[in-house]
Amino acid sequence: MLRGKNRPERHPGTESLRPSAAPGSAAPGEHSPATRTQSNTEHRQVSSSFRDAAIAPTTGGQDPPSPRCPKPLSLHVRVRVCPLVCGLFCSASPLRLLRTEARGADAVRLPGRRSSCSCVRVVPGSGCRRPHAQPSTRRSEEASTHSFWMLARDTARLLRVCVWSVREENAGAFPLQVKELFSSLGVDCNILELDQVDEGASVQEVLSEMTNQRTVPSIFVNRVHVGGCDHTFQAHQSGLLQQLLQQDLAYDYDLIVIGGGSGGLSCAQEAAVLGRKVMVLDFVVPSPRGTAWGLGGTCVNVGCIPKKLMHQAALLGQALTDSRKFGWEYSQQVRHSWATMMEAIQSHVGSLSWGRRLALRENAVTYVNSYGEFVEHHKVKATNEKGQEALYTAANFVIATGQRPRYLGIPGDREYCITSDDLFSLPYCPGTTLVVGASYVALECAGFLAGLGLEVTVMVRSVLLRGFDQEMAEKVGASMQQLGVRFLRKFVPVEVQQLEKGLPGRLKVVAKSTEGTETMEGVYNTVLLAIGRDSCTKKLGLEKIGVNISEKTGKIPVNGEEQTSVPYVYAVGDVLEGKPQLTPVAVQAGKLLARRLFGGRSEKCDYVNVPTVVFTPLEYGCCGYSEEKAGEVCQAENLGVYHTLFWPLEWTVACRDNNTCYAKIICNKLDNDRVIGFHVLGPNAGEITQGFAAAMKCGLTKQLLDATIGIHPTCGEVFTTLEITKASGLDITQKGC
Numbered sequence: 001m002l003r004g005k006n007r008p009e010r011h012p013g014t015e016s017l018r019p020s021a022a023p024g025s026a027a028p029g030e031h032s033p034a035t036r037t038q039s040n041t042e043h044r045q046v047s048s049s050f051r052d053a054a055i056a057p058t059t060g061g062q063d064p065p066s067p068r069c070p071k072p073l074s075l076h077v078r079v080r081v082c083p084l085v086c087g088l089f090c091s092a093s094p095l096r097l098l099r100t101e102a103r104g105a106d107a108v109r110l111p112g113r114r115s116s117c118s119c120v121r122v123v124p125g126s127g128c129r130r131p132h133a134q135p136s137t138r139r140s141e142e143a144s145t146h147s148f149w150m151l152a153r154d155t156a157r158l159l160r161v162c163v164w165s166v167r168e169e170n171a172g173a174f175p176l177q178v179k180e181l182f183s184s185l186g187v188d189c190n191i192l193e194l195d196q197v198d199e200g201a202s203v204q205e206v207l208s209e210m211t212n213q214r215t216v217p218s219i220f221v222n223r224v225h226v227g228g229c230d231h232t233f234q235a236h237q238s239g240l241l242q243q244l245l246q247q248d249l250a251y252d253y254d255l256i257v258i259g260g261g262s263g264g265l266s267c268a269q270e271a272a273v274l275g276r277k278v279m280v281l282d283f284v285v286p287s288p289r290g291t292a293w294g295l296g297g298t299c300v301n302v303g304c305i306p307k308k309l310m311h312q313a314a315l316l317g318q319a320l321t322d323s324r325k326f327g328w329e330y331s332q333q334v335r336h337s338w339a340t341m342m343e344a345i346q347s348h349v350g351s352l353s354w355g356r357r358l359a360l361r362e363n364a365v366t367y368v369n370s371y372g373e374f375v376e377h378h379k380v381k382a383t384n385e386k387g388q389e390a391l392y393t394a395a396n397f398v399i400a401t402g403q404r405p406r407y408l409g410i411p412g413d414r415e416y417c418i419t420s421d422d423l424f425s426l427p428y429c430p431g432t433t434l435v436v437g438a439s440y441v442a443l444e445c446a447g448f449l450a451g452l453g454l455e456v457t458v459m460v461r462s463v464l465l466r467g468f469d470q471e472m473a474e475k476v477g478a479s480m481q482q483l484g485v486r487f488l489r490k491f492v493p494v495e496v497q498q499l500e501k502g503l504p505g506r507l508k509v510v511a512k513s514t515e516g517t518e519t520m521e522g523v524y525n526t527v528l529l530a531i532g533r534d535s536c537t538k539k540l541g542l543e544k545i546g547v548n549i550s551e552k553t554g555k556i557p558v559n560g561e562e563q564t565s566v567p568y569v570y571a572v573g574d575v576l577e578g579k580p581q582l583t584p585v586a587v588q589a590g591k592l593l594a595r596r597l598f599g600g601r602s603e604k605c606d607y608v609n610v611p612t613v614v615f616t617p618l619e620y621g622c623c624g625y626s627e628e629k630a631g632e633v634c635q636a637e638n639l640g641v642y643h644t645l646f647w648p649l650e651w652t653v654a655c656r657d658n659n660t661c662y663a664k665i666i667c668n669k670l671d672n673d674r675v676i677g678f679h680v681l682g683p684n685a686g687e688i689t690q691g692f693a694a695a696m697k698c699g700l701t702k703q704l705l706d707a708t709i710g711i712h713p714t715c716g717e718v719f720t721t722l723e724i725t726k727a728s729g730l731d732i733t734q735k736g737c
């Protein structure tokens with residue numbers, strides 16, 4: 001199915017889209033207080049927006065009902081009277097609190113009161129996402145913690161300067177000094193006394209978790225956690241405090257993320273949870289065939305998710321064949337319907353994409369379906385599908401624009417070939433298919449197409465699975481050949497011609513040898529290009545602000561903190577130079593980056609020993625070094641390579657090949673036989689590899705593996721009994737069937 005060009009994303013049975021924000025107007029998900037309505041849905045959206053943060057008006061002492069949290073937690077917060085502060089909290093009867101803007105104390109006004117004492121009810125902000133009435137204590141505790149979290153976050157959002165402290169007699173002179181400091185800067189300072197708050201200890205616990213600071217006072221300026229007194233005075237001396245106070249006024253957002261895929265969304269959501277004002281710009285440029293999709297990026301729409309589901313469809317076909325050996329009898333001919341599979345998968349993909357969108361709204365992240373491009377420092381131009389432009393500014397930017405499939409640059413490729421961007425929503429069965437390339441995407445697609453019963457040829461320029469362990473790569477290729485996939489090695493296409501239109505049509509491919517002058521021709525229904533992916537960095541206007549990109553790869557080099565050559569611009573995910581291009585990597589990097597930027601944390605993304613799986617019909621999972629890389633890093637003579645072929649129990653009765661599955665570990669003899677490479681080719685390799693990857697993070701050695709008791713009968717247990725080294729040359733074949 002060609003899913004239209006950046007069609008507005010709608011989901012059956014849910015509300016329709018709001019218009020994108022025009023500059024200067026309220027963005028989607030943002031409402032002025034005047035737009036508060038009575039509807040439950042509206043209330044949830046309103047309270048989740050930045051401008052309507054946690055300290056909500058109490059209408060006649062009653063909070064508007066939320067459908068998910070019928071009894072929102074209410075906290076009565078008492079704040080010391082401060083002549084500089086015009087928004088005060090204390091513990092008398094509820095009064096109406098009006099806010100003009102979420103910009104600090106000057107925006108919090110208590111109508112008709114000049115006295116030093118008034119009262120507001122403080123309720124958690126962004127809609128309690130967990131039901132209030134939970135059956136188990138643990139769940140209701142979780143719900144409360146969540147509410148405290150929202151309260152802490154939203155208070156920091158609402159108040160320009162927010163000092164969490166304790167009563168003056170318990171706090172000593174610190175809060176006073178801080179107050180005087182801010183007073184000298186002409187800024188109002190709100191002191192919230194935890195020992196005057198119902199459940200103040202819980203609030204403090206959440207604050208500690210948010211900020212890593214266990215003591216009070218805990219000071220936030222313009223939603224940034226500055227620290228305690230000392231840090232605040234230091235920040236004043238260094239000028240940082242003054243910068244922070246200016247910052248909010250200078251930019252529309254604390255953070256703009258360009259790219260709403262795995263990395264971008266993870267970073268945006270975490271930043272929003274930490275109280276920052278965040279925008280995500282996401283735009284899918286349609287493929288040359290016109291395919292486009294919704295929010296969520298590659299993984300959800302045209303990557304991991306639909307790919308794994310199609311892989312599963314193919315595995316079920318194999319299971320059907322095996323099932324006869326296990327006694328299942330059926331007389332009807334079993335056939336596969338591409339249309340049914342595609343529709344079911346696309347329906348799931350659509351719901352995931354929609355879920356991403358709702359999550360942004362719940363976290364008060366402004367989402368704009370526009371293409372982002374830097375026009376000057378701290379400023380991007382966002383162009384929507386209709387060509388309408390808007391300008392937005394931010395203090396920080398994250399580039400998470402990912403990659404798109406590469407084309408060959410030969411006659412007919414863009415006109416007649418498809419890529420993975422088109423395959424997962426193709427409305428018709430592709431028929432006889434030529435897959436060009438030997439990347440994991442190429443082999444995975446070839447694998448499931450063959451598993452679905454199609455005739456598949458893979459044209460390979462040089463090696464299979466470049467960058468992976470080459471012994472394993474060849475075994476992957478051999479297992480695919482067993483399944484009927486044909487490999488044409490050392491050939492590249494030079495021209496694609498259309499012989500016949502249709503769905504699918506017929507295409508002639510002319511290819512030439514990479515080793516000589518030989519040429520060959522073939523006729524296919526579909527040609528799928530999977531020859532690599534190019535980073536989406538060229539049209540981002542990076543040159544206008546001086547962000548360096550690698551000339552060779554187009555990728556963005558960053559330091560250990562994902563910071564580019566321009567200090568306020570960061571990058572995560574597939575656009576990064578030299579980092580694994582995988583969803584969980586992008587997600588982790590995005591989340592940790594937001595925590596470092598806005599949460600006072602210091603953890604960096606660890607790009608070492610990242611496990612991965614190639615979802616070919618026989619899955620290949622690995623973690624750590626390939627044998628080639630291990631040899632380069634540790635010298636071949638220092639390596640202990642243990643291996644074996646194995647025969648999964650499930651395959652015995654089904655009489656499937658007993659010498660296809662393979663397990664290998666590479667150990668560094670100079671480092672206590674530490675396992676530095678883990679490789680498995682077999683069913684469910686992904687599930688196996690995930691567990692061993694955790695063990696490798698903990699410093700797994702061969703001795704520890706030997707001491708581990710296996711789970712019988714599984715494939716994974718083979719790693720606890722590895723005895724034969726490659727160097728010994730002993731036979732590893734399995735007997736049977």
Ligand SMILES: Cc1cc2nc3c(=O)[nH]c(=O)nc-3n(C[C@H](O)[C@H](O)[C@H](O)COP(=O)(O)OP(=O)(O)OC[C@H]3O[C@@H](n4cnc5c(N)ncnc54)[C@H](O)[C@@H]3O)c2cc1C
Binds near residue numbers: 281298574
């Ligand atoms: C077929 C396939 C299968 C895969 N399978 C797996 C797998 O099994 N496991 C795994 O871990 N990984 C897999 N991956 C890789 C994984 O999908 C990526 O690593 C991951 O999606 C990268 O996330 P990202 O946030 O960097 O970019 P993306 O998810 O690609 O998101 C980038 C977003 O930015 C948008 N964008 C680009 N430029 C702009 C702009 N200027 N303005 C606004 N928006 C813009 C894009 O349209 C896109 O929506 C697979 C990839 C493919 C292609």
